[in-house]
Amino acid sequence: MVKLLIHGPNRLSGELSVHGAKNSTLPLMAAALLCKSECVLHNCPHLSDVEVSARILRHLGCTVQWEGSSLVVDPRGVCQWDIPDALMREMRSSIVFLGAIVARTGRAVLSFPGGCELGPRPIDLHLHALRKMGVRIAEDYGCLSCSVDGSLRGAAIGLSFPSVGATENIMLAAVLAEGTTIVTNAAREPEICDLAMFLNRCGARIRGAGESTLVIEGVRQLHGCEHRVIPDRIVAATYMSAAAATGSAIILNHVIPAHLEPVMPAFEELGCSIEIKGGSLRIAAPRRMGRIKSVRTMPYPGFPTDAQAPLMAAACLGSGTSIFVENIFESRYKHVGELLRLGANIKVEGRVAVVEGVPRLSGAPVEAADLRGGAALVVAGLAARGDTEVTGLRYIDRGYENMERSLALLGADIRREYQ
Ligand code: UD1
Numbered sequence: 001m002v003k004l005l006i007h008g009p010n011r012l013s014g015e016l017s018v019h020g021a022k023n024s025t026l027p028l029m030a031a032a033l034l035c036k037s038e039c040v041l042h043n044c045p046h047l048s049d050v051e052v053s054a055r056i057l058r059h060l061g062c063t064v065q066w067e068g069s070s071l072v073v074d075p076r077g078v079c080q081w082d083i084p085d086a087l088m089r090e091m092r093s094s095i096v097f098l099g100a101i102v103a104r105t106g107r108a109v110l111s112f113p114g115g116c117e118l119g120p121r122p123i124d125l126h127l128h129a130l131r132k133m134g135v136r137i138a139e140d141y142g143c144l145s146c147s148v149d150g151s152l153r154g155a156a157i158g159l160s161f162p163s164v165g166a167t168e169n170i171m172l173a174a175v176l177a178e179g180t181t182i183v184t185n186a187a188r189e190p191e192i193c194d195l196a197m198f199l200n201r202c203g204a205r206i207r208g209a210g211e212s213t214l215v216i217e218g219v220r221q222l223h224g225c226e227h228r229v230i231p232d233r234i235v236a237a238t239y240m241s242a243a244a245a246t247g248s249a250i251i252l253n254h255v256i257p258a259h260l261e262p263v264m265p266a267f268e269e270l271g272c273s274i275e276i277k278g279g280s281l282r283i284a285a286p287r288r289m290g291r292i293k294s295v296r297t298m299p300y301p302g303f304p305t306d307a308q309a310p311l312m313a314a315a316c317l318g319s320g321t322s323i324f325v326e327n328i329f330e331s332r333y334k335h336v337g338e339l340l341r342l343g344a345n346i347k348v349e350g351r352v353a354v355v356e357g358v359p360r361l362s363g364a365p366v367e368a369a370d371l372r373g374g375a376a377l378v379v380a381g382l383a384a385r386g387d388t389e390v391t392g393l394r395y396i397d398r399g400y401e402n403m404e405r406s407l408a409l410l411g412a413d414i415r416r417e418y419q
Helices: 022-032 048-060 085-090 092-105 124-132 164-174 190-201 233-245 264-269 305-315 334-341 371-383 403-409
Strands: 002-008 015-017 039-042 063-067 070-074 107-111 135-140 143-148 156-158 180-184 205-207 214-217 226-228 249-253 273-277 280-284 294-296 321-325 345-349 352-356 365-367 386-391 414-418
Touching: 002 371, 022 039, 022 048, 022 070, 022 092, 022 164, 022 190, 048 063, 048 070, 048 085, 048 092, 085 092, 085 107, 092 107, 092 124, 092 143, 092 164, 124 135, 124 156, 124 164, 164 180, 164 190, 164 214, 190 205, 190 226, 233 249, 233 280, 233 305, 233 371, 264 273, 305 321, 305 334, 305 352, 305 371, 334 345, 334 365, 334 371, 365 371, 371 386, 371 403, 371 414, 403 414
Parallel strands: 015 249, 039 226, 156 180, 294 321, 365 386
Antiparallel strands: 002 386, 002 414, 039 070, 063 070, 107 143, 135 143, 180 214, 205 214, 249 280, 273 280, 321 352, 345 352
């Protein structure tokens, strides 16, 4: 079994560079499918989810090569339109390949992503939008068979929720469709802007990225380009949580401060001070934190659901009561039971978690049940007195490149053990 061994409590110091965003890299890799020539994506993180996406691209007929932290994708050999079930199951977000495969080949066969660690993850908005664009979709025994009669058509699509995945799938299908697609109530996340910037660089015509209305004029073809993936705002928020939980001061380099604006007020409420200098952020935590009146996860520019668990780990050590309301996913408090093992005091009632701050946590064996929940256990383990063992690393490795190395660079007593 693989585990992270943490001996705490730790005091962190120094600087760290934040790696590229997983949630940008995956749709960008799907977007590379649409191009007529090679694409180079710089600043890609070495993560298991990125490897799964590379395997999907290779299965479809692309060549994919790493050059340091750049991924070179040559989509000229695309000859398949299916994603094998095993790959779909490894990564639920592989659904973002649907729009790109349909736009590139005129058909697609893949299995339903189904439920996952965070509760049900429906794709009705994705399918409804693609149907409006002229995709025929048959859903049989957990399998989606898609085909396009003639070519994809631009459409007016109103989303009932600003779904990130659905907005990405629509963009990927619409850039090569005939006519104009207008998406209202589109997701506004920075990863949407990154995808639009990449596609526009390839010759697409997308306006309004980062706003609620996206206008996409279809073009005949796209060419490859070079693009630098944005820094991972959730990884940055996780290391900010680690600094807060351990009463430390650290500097995070290679961040886009504007992307962190939704999380900064929560850290300031806990008593942390934040200074921004260009692309660097310094966070300094007080000896004993305060509390956060309430954190409500919302679509961007609201507080990100992905940062809820790591921030909660820090709030466990505040003084007073912090309230969390999870509005995006039904089942996103799996870390709570494990935080209790470390001595936290948290009560969950439906979508609400009430965190009563405690003066200290103590080390214990804990198990990650999802990606960000796993990161929260590491954050708490760094602050806890004694030895914490974190298992379930396959989740953490989906989103954090060599997390133990990054934290050790900041002075943490953490190592990975293979047994
Ligand atoms: C979500 C997050 C995104 C994060 C990603 C990975 C939001 C709004 N989105 O994106 O920031 O990076 O997880 O953790 O915070 N839904 C439907 N039908 C659909 C699609 C979605 O009902 O067809 C619902 C989901 O059940 C969920 C919500 O919409 O309640 C969020 O979905 P969506 O933004 O699509 O999720 P992801 O793309 O996975």
